[in-house]
Amino acid sequence: MDITVKQLFSDQHFAEDEQITLHGWVKTVRGSKRVGFIELSDGSCFKRAQIVMQSDLPNYEELTKLPISSTIGVTGTVVYTPEAKQPLEIHAESIELEGHSDNDYPLQKKKHTYEYLRTMAHLRPRTNTFYAVFRIRSLAAFAIHQYLQSEDFVYVNTPIITSSDAEGAGEMFRVTTLDMENLPRTEDGKVDDHEDFFKKETNLTVSGQLAVEPFALAFKNVYTFGPTFRAENSHTSRHAAEFWMIEPEMAFADLKDVIVEAEGLLKYVVSYLFDHAMDELQFLNDNVDEHLIERLTKTREEPFAQITYTEAIDLLQKADVDFEVPVYWGLDLESEHERYLSEQVFKKPVFLTDYPKDIKAFYMRVNDDDKTVAAVDLLVPEIGELIGGSQREEREDVLAAKIKELDMPMEEYQWYLDLRKYGETEHSGFGIGFERLLMYVTGMENIRDVIPYPRTPGNAEF
Amino acid sequence: MDITVKQLFSDQHFAEDEQITLHGWVKTVRGSKRVGFIELSDGSCFKRAQIVMQSDLPNYEELTKLPISSTIGVTGTVVYTPEAKQPLEIHAESIELEGHSDNDYPLQKKKHTYEYLRTMAHLRPRTNTFYAVFRIRSLAAFAIHQYLQSEDFVYVNTPIITSSDAEGAGEMFRVTTLDMENLPRTEDGKVDDHEDFFKKETNLTVSGQLAVEPFALAFKNVYTFGPTFRAENSHTSRHAAEFWMIEPEMAFADLKDVIVEAEGLLKYVVSYLFDHAMDELQFLNDNVDEHLIERLTKTREEPFAQITYTEAIDLLQKADVDFEVPVYWGLDLESEHERYLSEQVFKKPVFLTDYPKDIKAFYMRVNDDDKTVAAVDLLVPEIGELIGGSQREEREDVLAAKIKELDMPMEEYQWYLDLRKYGETEHSGFGIGFERLLMYVTGMENIRDVIPYPRTPGNAEF
Numbered sequence: 001m002d003i004t005v006k007q008l009f010s011d012q013h014f015a016e017d018e019q020i021t022l023h024g025w026v027k028t029v030r031g032s033k034r035v036g037f038i039e040l041s042d043g044s045c046f047k048r049a050q051i052v053m054q055s056d057l058p059n060y061e062e063l064t065k066l067p068i069s070s071t072i073g074v075t076g077t078v079v080y081t082p083e084a085k086q087p088l089e090i091h092a093e094s095i096e097l098e099g100h101s102d103n104d105y106p107l108q109k110k111k112h113t114y115e116y117l118r119t120m121a122h123l124r125p126r127t128n129t130f131y132a133v134f135r136i137r138s139l140a141a142f143a144i145h146q147y148l149q150s151e152d153f154v155y156v157n158t159p160i161i162t163s164s165d166a167e168g169a170g171e172m173f174r175v176t177t178l179d180m181e182n183l184p185r186t187e188d189g190k191v192d193d194h195e196d197f198f199k200k201e202t203n204l205t206v207s208g209q210l211a212v213e214p215f216a217l218a219f220k221n222v223y224t225f226g227p228t229f230r231a232e233n234s235h236t237s238r239h240a241a242e243f244w245m246i247e248p249e250m251a252f253a254d255l256k257d258v259i260v261e262a263e264g265l266l267k268y269v270v271s272y273l274f275d276h277a278m279d280e281l282q283f284l285n286d287n288v289d290e291h292l293i294e295r296l297t298k299t300r301e302e303p304f305a306q307i308t309y310t311e312a313i314d315l316l317q318k319a320d321v322d323f324e325v326p327v328y329w330g331l332d333l334e335s336e337h338e339r340y341l342s343e344q345v346f347k348k349p350v351f352l353t354d355y356p357k358d359i360k361a362f363y364m365r366v367n368d369d370d371k372t373v374a375a376v377d378l379l380v381p382e383i384g385e386l387i388g389g390s391q392r393e394e395r396e397d398v399l400a401a402k403i404k405e406l407d408m409p410m411e412e413y414q415w416y417l418d419l420r421k422y423g424e425t426e427h428s429g430f431g432i433g434f435e436r437l438l439m440y441v442t443g444m445e446n447i448r449d450v451i452p453y454p455r456t457p458g459n460a461e462f
Numbered sequence: 463m464d465i466t467v468k469q470l471f472s473d474q475h476f477a478e479d480e481q482i483t484l485h486g487w488v489k490t491v492r493g494s495k496r497v498g499f500i501e502l503s504d505g506s507c508f509k510r511a512q513i514v515m516q517s518d519l520p521n522y523e524e525l526t527k528l529p530i531s532s533t534i535g536v537t538g539t540v541v542y543t544p545e546a547k548q549p550l551e552i553h554a555e556s557i558e559l560e561g562h563s564d565n566d567y568p569l570q571k572k573k574h575t576y577e578y579l580r581t582m583a584h585l586r587p588r589t590n591t592f593y594a595v596f597r598i599r600s601l602a603a604f605a606i607h608q609y610l611q612s613e614d615f616v617y618v619n620t621p622i623i624t625s626s627d628a629e630g631a632g633e634m635f636r637v638t639t640l641d642m643e644n645l646p647r648t649e650d651g652k653v654d655d656h657e658d659f660f661k662k663e664t665n666l667t668v669s670g671q672l673a674v675e676p677f678a679l680a681f682k683n684v685y686t687f688g689p690t691f692r693a694e695n696s697h698t699s700r701h702a703a704e705f706w707m708i709e710p711e712m713a714f715a716d717l718k719d720v721i722v723e724a725e726g727l728l729k730y731v732v733s734y735l736f737d738h739a740m741d742e743l744q745f746l747n748d749n750v751d752e753h754l755i756e757r758l759t760k761t762r763e764e765p766f767a768q769i770t771y772t773e774a775i776d777l778l779q780k781a782d783v784d785f786e787v788p789v790y791w792g793l794d795l796e797s798e799h800e801r802y803l804s805e806q807v808f809k810k811p812v813f814l815t816d817y818p819k820d821i822k823a824f825y826m827r828v829n830d831d832d833k834t835v836a837a838v839d840l841l842v843p844e845i846g847e848l849i850g851g852s853q854r855e856e857r858e859d860v861l862a863a864k865i866k867e868l869d870m871p872m873e874e875y876q877w878y879l880d881l882r883k884y885g886e887t888e889h890s891g892f893g894i895g896f897e898r899l900l901m902y903v904t905g906m907e908n909i910r911d912v913i914p915y916p917r918t919p920g921n922a923e924f
Binding site: 004006023024025042043044069070071098099100101102105106120121122123125126130131134135137138139141142145146149152154155156157158159160161162163164171173174175176177178180181183190191197198199200202204211214215216217218219220221226227229231233241242244251252394396415416418419420421422423424425426451452453455457458459460461462 | 466468485486487504505506531532533560561562563564567568582583584585587588592593596597599600601603604607608611614616617618619620621622623624625626633635636637638639640642643645652653659660661662664666673676677678679680681682683688689691693695703704706713714856858877878880881882883884885886887888913914915917919920921922923924
């Protein structure tokens with residue numbers, strides 16, 4: 001019977017004389033004159049099967065010299081060893097070489113730097129660390145879908161190619177089918193965008209939020225979960241040109257609802273990982289970030305803190321710390337301030353609410369003080385800002401005045417104003433950078449190491 | 463107590479004297495001197511609440527004249543009417559206008575054409591048809607994740623921006639940050655791609671398949687689910703420039719496994735929709751495609767058919783039909799042939815296997831006859847090809863010879879060959895066009911009507 005390594009380590013019990021077959025890749029191999037051992041992975045779980053082979057196997061010699069990553073099929077029986085470090089092993093009756101591997105396999109047993117492994121994005125998921133990270137990435141994505149669907153959120157695929165610039169946030173990538181060597185020109189010599197595929201200039205989206213709002217006003221609760229792009233020439237460990245965002249949006253909901261949903265979602269993701277990826281989390285805790293499980297346990301179990309921006313400024317000004325950027329009311333907080341609040345003051349995730357309106361986006365709802373907006377950021381240890389959200393300005397006249405004040409092209413935002421014109425509705429939403437969340441739940445410190453094929457300035461390999 | 467319309471229609475029973483509050487949008491309103499009725503939607507489900515208001519409400523006059531889509535809060539009690547068409551109604555004690563709507567609301571009660579509604583992608587999800595379609599889109603996406611995760615597939619976000627052209631399939635969109643009005647040039651006068659963001663030419667992905675294969679060789683079972691792009695100037699009802707694909711990939715798996723997983727996945731999606739979107743399916747069956755539920759029931763309950771390409775050619779040649787494109791062995795089947803097979807011959811989904819190698823992609827595994835490859839397409843009624851898959855060529859030497867034969871740049875595919883060099887492993891996968899699947903499960907005939915904001919030549923609005 002063909003089984004997987006995952007089944008091998010499941011509750012299923014295999015009888016002493018039950019013949020099973022595993023197909024997998026050789027991770028390590030060692031052999032003496034009488035007996036040899038192969039660690040076998042088939043990808044189905046983090047654990048590997050320990051294969052014991054006696055020297056009377058006809059191809060024993062060849063097996064002990066197998067290059068790492070050779071593909072083999074092992075037939076044998078399961079022997080339980082509850083006293084040993086390994087709870088079970090496979091006593092091989094036959095081992096067949098199913099696919100060769102060359103001797104120059106670049107991932108030999110020794111530890112490689114993350115930098116080196118980034119140059120082989122096609123092979124690094126075979127290492128323990130990246131196996132753990134990318135399995136957690138998958139599970140976290142599913143947990144997010146599951147939580148939101150269970151709360152009756154409707155998943156909306158907002159467009160990747162867009163002719164608007166969302167919130168004027170950040171630089172964008174142009175998308176074009178024009179022949180760059182031979183650009184069509186208008187009479188006055190400009191590039192003729194009307195000749196482009198979409199008959200106008202188009203870009204890659206920086207956020208799905210504006211596009212998803214209309215759906216909240218039809219379905220009440222909706223969310224996006226898709227790729228977004230920033231053409232910023234940042235060479236930091238926290239910025240990538242291509243990353244995924246989750247953007248839930250809710251009608252008949254205010255800032256308090258954002259806080260409830262954001263905290264609920266984050267706790268659910270952590271719980272889901274505890275239930276489905278404990279082997280991976282333990283490995284990362286042992287090898288990457290020794291505070292990982294402690295931090296996540298706290299995230300799951302303790303209520304998050306909550307203060308206003310104004311209270312936060314007060315705390316920062318009273319702090320006995322020399323911040324690089326001095327603190328004043330009106331400042332757009334830097335990572336150092338955000339981390340001080342979450343790591344030193346609260347030692348857990350903290351929501352900051354009611355930011356100065358001048359440092360926040362045009363669509364955020366102005367508070368009665370006319371100085372702040374109903375915005376909220378979630379700051380977490382090690383990362384800083386993880387989630388940003390707000391109540392949206394639903395008052396048609398207030399929003400129109402704001403668009404005018406900021407000199408934004410009114411006709412381009414008419415559809416967005418229509419949402420207020422035809423059923424002014426209290427509504428709110430938030431955005432989560434998926435990779436930041438992954439850094440938080442894996443302990444990895446570079447965004448390039450939580451993305452299968454990272455895109456950063458000068459790097460679009462594979 | 464605040465409740466949603468979904469809760470109202472759930473198993474929960476509300477006592478005669480229990481006061482509840484609903485927030486929602488006015489869908490229709492009518493009133494006589496003594497009594498008036500409002501159909502209220504809050505987006506939480508397809509159903510609407512029937513609000514009964516007596517003329518003694520202080521703002522009764524105003525309420526009967528409310529423009530469609532006004533936002534109101536209704537407080538009252540639930541009255542069950544099991545004998546009536548409507549199983550329950552709300553007897554209003556007070557109704558508050560929470561947000562205005564203008565009188566020129568473009569979605570008045572009369573039926574609009576799909577073409578007209580496409581011009582208002584921000585409002586059309588409020589109509590019954592598009593509410594149904596986009597809720598089904600969300601549920602189908604989640605069902606796909608749930609099925610694959612339950613089968614231990616790991617979700618991988620393959621890159622959107624890519625420097626390879628995957629399989630040389632179709633025209634691509636260029637992604638650039640170069641200043642189009644002032645392009646940098648190399649010494650010989652060409653556009654200097656080295657000055658671009660990624661220091662080379664990059665494009666939007668046409669498929670995640672090649673990029674996901676390395677992950678199958680680490681995790682055994684993996685899948686992508688993300689946007690893909692084709693810059694084809696097609697103006698048909700079945701082509702969009704931006705669409706979503708699901709691409710599962712499995713190690714230690716052959717063509718038979720593809721067929722099992724593809725059929726299992728499709729049946730699961732249909733079952734999930736039957737369990738979670740019966741109101742929506744019934745509406746679409748009544749208003750869009752009268753055979754929808756019958757077709758889906760059959761899809762769920764009957765095993766799919768399976769024949770070889772060669773057998774299919776034989777059937778087509780014997781058919782008493784004047785095909786526009788004549789049939790011969792070696793032909794890349796047209797939609798008319800595919801639909802004849804699934805609609806006339808088998809009257810249900812049918813897998814075609816073992817296509818001529820010359821009409822299939824370079825990475826498909828060559829069969830022993832050296833004429834065909836281990837490929838499979840799933841043809842379904844109304845749509846034609848819905849799924850395409852294959853066993854991948856895992857033999858390093860055969861694949862390298864193929865790349866050479868097709869004059870593809872060997873150095874660009876070295877990483878792909880590495881997957882064979884370091885652990886030649888039998889593996890297979892398939893791709894599903896998500897929008898084609900949605901057309902199949904909704905009965906909608908134009909791909910523009912199953913995408914929130916469709917992108918087609920000349921159209922990138924919103």
